[in-house]
Amino acid sequence: MAEREVRLADLAALIGGEVVGRGDALVRRVASLRAARSGDLAFFSDGRYRAELQATHASAVIVGLPERDATALPRIVCADPYLLFARAARLFHVDAPLVAGIHPTALVGPGAEIAPDAAVGPHCVVGDGARIGPGSALGPACVLGAGVSIGGGSRLHARVTIYAQCEIGPRAVLHSGVVIGADGFGYALDEGSWLKIPQTGRVRVGADVEIGANTTVDRGALDDTVIGDGVKLDNQIQIGHNVAIGEHTAIAGCVGIAGSTRIGRHCMIGGAAMIGGHLAIADRVVIAGGTVVTKSIDKPGTYVSVIPATPSREWRRTVALLRNLERMAERLRSLERRDSGREREK
Amino acid sequence: MAEREVRLADLAALIGGEVVGRGDALVRRVASLRAARSGDLAFFSDGRYRAELQATHASAVIVGLPERDATALPRIVCADPYLLFARAARLFHVDAPLVAGIHPTALVGPGAEIAPDAAVGPHCVVGDGARIGPGSALGPACVLGAGVSIGGGSRLHARVTIYAQCEIGPRAVLHSGVVIGADGFGYALDEGSWLKIPQTGRVRVGADVEIGANTTVDRGALDDTVIGDGVKLDNQIQIGHNVAIGEHTAIAGCVGIAGSTRIGRHCMIGGAAMIGGHLAIADRVVIAGGTVVTKSIDKPGTYVSVIPATPSREWRRTVALLRNLERMAERLRSLERRDSGREREK
């Protein structure tokens, strides 16, 4: 990748923030405080890495307002150093160029419409009537069912599967192993065995959505499963049928969301949280990693139910006491009774 | 898909239930209460959606006995509306027709036996001596190892991997990204490093099993991993080596079952539950979502160990109190001692 060299003052004009120190310092790459060398721009936004700010070999750094004088390096001072770092990283980053066209080993069904400047990688299978928008690219071995539609400017990495009739919006990024539109888990019990209910809804994914490696989003049973604009899903997430996820909600890895649950907008859900079915979660709710949600949440705020790891001997005692809590409550009641008896005696 | 239009009374004759209201109402599709339009048959089985029963535009509905008079719409009244809805949905549903034959881009090893009416999709790789039963279909890019056998009437969606020698029964549905028969996690510790134990067992999957997207079932270390008839596995489940799952057990997404555990028949395991290794779980056990099972369960019933999400400030106090439970128990004991001392003084 070609690297562009840029003056710190010119960079600040593009990304924001105030330059303190030499504005003519040249930077051509972003790097971590620890790994940065001459020519690199680093950033400091997490107090845990303060020692690294002192020791860095970066040519310039982005820091928050309280750290204005915490370094002698040329610096950009701003309210949100992580955001400005993100902007700088995007400026310096050059994606591999897209080679438009359909690879000769790809198979494209009748009636499929593929934009002339889109790319379909080797060994892809594109179903009948599927549509791929301008500037979109499918990596190797993607499989799109009949009638699938992919908005413009989207990127599917290798080995993504999208089942028939599902829709992906523009500027999507889908990572390797993603499966969109597999059947939801729907059965009726019929004298002890499970009768499969045909899953005839679709998945509709909005604009600017990123979906991490090996994440799965099931198609709806009757209506659609819906992922809102700007939603970011990490790896290995499972989204059940008929779930709806509001705009700009971010969900970390290994989360499971059971069927028909509605998640609000601007929520943040921590890794490995588990959210039950048929619930409604309000906008701007934060769920801590590992938390289990079994009831609807109607107010913004942070919710948690996780007990942090404890040395095992200590934990064994805690669990024993927990199991004994009812007995303890009874003993307390009995003491209270005797205590008030004694008060009456006085 | 062609849609068949049917009189409500004729439908009830096929699926059961009593028709109340106009039996000549015509329906041609199933739909949710909310989305239903004219010509649609909806169902009501979950009290949370009662308002939608009143507002639906469906032409007819399936309701339970207590809702016999809860709507003026033509209706089928029955003991189990969800089951009758499932039957109706199956009647209306027409699968895409199977195009038999081996796609020219598929590779089939010597000695493989593929039924003449089976379908092998593009870019599939079928190993030496594998067998695919009548009416079965492999989607694109499936990989079957040597000696794999697939029963008749089975459907493998795109990108399923089955390692060598594993057996899949008839009428299986395997979703995209499923991996059957990868090595179990078996190592012996040899002076601080891990010595891999060859995993030479197989996976045997019974009849009428459905396995969700990106679910993995490991082959046995010596003996086989066994999935019983009628078992339904949701997405992103991990089944360790030498696990046995009894007939008609249903397991929701993100569940992990560690090695050598035996799950009974007709169990239901909620999403993200975690079941330890070398356990035995009885028939008809229900495990709530998110629950951790560390001991065998020998009685039917519902088991749970999940603490529901709580506002974080409140939860922080609860955890502090929990960690302090031992001290609290001591204080209670000390009060009891003083109390009984006082009783003796009297």
Added chain:
Amino acid sequence: MAEREVRLADLAALIGGEVVGRGDALVRRVASLRAARSGDLAFFSDGRYRAELQATHASAVIVGLPERDATALPRIVCADPYLLFARAARLFHVDAPLVAGIHPTALVGPGAEIAPDAAVGPHCVVGDGARIGPGSALGPACVLGAGVSIGGGSRLHARVTIYAQCEIGPRAVLHSGVVIGADGFGYALDEGSWLKIPQTGRVRVGADVEIGANTTVDRGALDDTVIGDGVKLDNQIQIGHNVAIGEHTAIAGCVGIAGSTRIGRHCMIGGAAMIGGHLAIADRVVIAGGTVVTKSIDKPGTYVSVIPATPSREWRRTVALLRNLERMAERLRSLERRDSGREREK
């Protein structure tokens, strides 16, 4: 597979242990106690299977020192029967022979260097400048990005994806569905929507690493994600960006490790454990299955935070009491106050 028949005494000379009983007993396979037939060597290392030791039809067994006289069968007695069984199993196991060469349906980019005795399976896609070491084998439909390097003697099963520039060490085993090097989950919040931060680090995997089916390891944001030598990862694990895992650590299925966390050497992490981001876990730490780790751990030992499954009625009472713990503590304090008031009155 050809089977070699070997005298028990000769086997003990290779794997260690003391022969008790007939050293000329012939064995040609390893098997479980339960399934063993004549000619099989079984082992006993888990007290739960004691009845099977008595009933086995094996020709010989490996037992621990305390079981020296627990069977009349020809036996190898040793301190660690599981380790000796592993050694025996490896001796008897013969891998399918590697067929060197690049399959005609595979696509290899310019500048890729593939060792002459390596194997590239059907429908693989190998990116520009990738390197595959001697004796390594790629199963069907693997996708290697540009510049990927795979050490010698490695085995990639079907459908493994490795993104550009990532490095895999020698003697790796990567199972089907593995995704190495997808983008880490990195965004900055920009007025309510998420701005993607380019993930420009790589993944570096050391020597002798095994990675289970559908496990994902994200590339670093700036620096690399690092998996140390001898690490064993089970199925469906998610490793976030910039995580470092120390040598010979073993991690069971469904574990999630959030970004920038450093795990020590020789750790063991149980299934479905969840480890938060930016933590440091010391060497030789054991985390029980299902445990949530939210703080760094600086001492070896076993850590846990899991409450075992409980019959639901009982559990409901426990949760109610837990939620009421603060009130209980207040009542205890109030009793204590009255009690010490009474002491003062005396």
